[in-house]
Amino acid sequence: MSDMAQPVLALEALKKSYNIGKPNELEVLHGIDLSIKRGEFTALVGPSGSGKSTLLNLLGLLDQPTAGELYLMGQPTRTMDDETLTAMRSRHIGFVFQFHHLIPAFNVLDNVLMPMMIRHGRPNAEMRERALQLLDQVGLLKFTDRKPGDLSGGQQQRVAIARALMTRPDLILADEPTGNLDTQTAAGVFDVFRQFNEAYGCAVLIVTHDPRLSATCDRTITLIDGNIASDVHEPGNTAQTSKPG
Numbered sequence: 115m116s117d118m119a120q121p122v123l124a125l126e127a128l129k130k131s132y133n134i135g136k137p138n139e140l141e142v143l144h145g146i147d148l149s150i151k152r153g154e155f156t157a158l159v160g161p162s163g164s165g166k167s168t169l170l171n172l173l174g175l176l177d178q179p180t181a182g183e184l185y186l187m188g189q190p191t192r193t194m195d196d197e198t199l200t201a202m203r204s205r206h207i208g209f210v211f212q213f214h215h216l217i218p219a220f221n222v223l224d225n226v227l228m229p230m231m232i233r234h235g236r237p238n239a240e241m242r243e244r245a246l247q248l249l250d251q252v253g254l255l256k257f258t259d260r261k262p263g264d265l266s267g268g269q270q271q272r273v274a275i276a277r278a279l280m281t282r283p284d285l286i287l288a289d290e291p292t293g294n295l296d297t298q299t300a301a302g303v304f305d306v307f308r309q310f311n312e313a314y315g316c317a318v319l320i321v322t323h324d325p326r327l328s329a330t331c332d333r334t335i336t337l338i339d340g341n342i343a344s345d346v347h348e349p350g351n352t353a354q355t356s357k358p359g
């Protein structure tokens with residue numbers, strides 16, 4: 115199908131500068147060309163300050179590039195108005211951050227339902243069913259009534275992943291989602307990403323500082339000083355995850 119052949123994301127000569135006062139502009143990304151296809155499981159790595167979060171914010175349509183073009187699902191986004199950008203973001207992208215931004219006063223189930231409530235108002239039975247299925251898949255079905263504060267960091271992160279998948283996004287963007295987790299819990303969270311990537315074919319792009327985790331990805335993009343220094347495809351890496359069977 116042509117849909118499968120089309121990249122989820124394509125960047126052409128994407129640049130980002132920050133205005134740091136006076137006439138000075140700090141160019142942080144110097145012209146990035148990149149294409150992410152459906153089902154790709156990619157790590158974005160690089161030293162601190164190399165531009166990873168800046169790039170992720172652009173990929174997630176959370177910030178505007180200074181130059182170049184970004185295509186999401188084949189559509190150029192530079193000239194889209196805010197309303198269209200918001201709709202594209204909520205339709206196609208799921209976000210997972212290091213600090214998962216769960217709503218403390220809501221229980222686990224309602225946190226997972228949140229993206230649907232934003233889009234459609236009151237959740238219907240089908241949405242609840244989907245949320246429960248996702249919570250089952252991340253091993254948290256027993257905890258649906260708990261508040262996030264009563265869960266461990268790894269469990270909270272799994273709630274955030276279930277929430278990001280609620281809208282069945284084409285792309286998951288994760289900014290150091292395991293940054294504050296111990297090694298074993300971090301590997302478990304990576305496995306959850308992998309499980310969904312394989313089950314639904316969503317593309318996953320994860321910023322990580324952990325080489326053991328990036329080694330489990332199919333593709334590793336290394337950013338240095340705002341340029342892609344290397345882009346290595348190693349699909350064999352799937353064998354290194356703890357996927358059953």
Ligand SMILES: Nc1ncnc2c1ncn2[C@@H]1O[C@H](COP(=O)(O)OP(=O)(O)OP(=O)(O)O)[C@@H](O)[C@H]1O
Nearest residue numbers: 132134140142160161162163164165166167168169
């Ligand atoms: N809003 C901003 N205004 C000005 N400069 C910024 C802004 N955001 C980031 N920068 C600068 O852009 C560069 C890239 O920052 P960015 O956060 O993208 O790097 P990073 O690779 O994600 O770093 P880390 O791994 O430490 O999170 C840095 O020099 C940073 O100081």
